[in-house]
Amino acid sequence: MTSTRVQTAGLSQLACGQHDPHAALALLDRSLALGHRRIALIRYLHAQYLGAPLESHHHEYVHKVAERLSTETIGRIAMAARARLEG
Numbered sequence: 001m002t003s004t005r006v007q008t009a010g011l012s013q014l015a016c017g018q019h020d021p022h023a024a025l026a027l028l029d030r031s032l033a034l035g036h037r038r039i040a041l042i043r044y045l046h047a048q049y050l051g052a053p054l055e056s057h058h059h060e061y062v063h064k065v066a067e068r069l070s071t072e073t074i075g076r077i078a079m080a081a082r083a084r085l086e087g
Helices: 003-017 021-034 038-049 056-067 071-086
Strands: none
Touching: 003 021, 003 038, 021 038, 021 056, 038 056, 038 071
């Protein structure tokens, strides 16, 4: 695994396993920087649930992504986000 993947795995463990809002926010920021769409939505929902300090650029990004998706796809993404939390 590359160091970036190791870092992401560590952040995922903190965010999902220990419910760390700052790790969730770091994962979301990473997704935004890399231009992710669906995983960014999942990470946004996760960060929001954990009470991470979301900023306007987070909301704007996921709004733009969601505009291009069907209602069914957004529902599946929301279910995936919930599954990660309940993991």
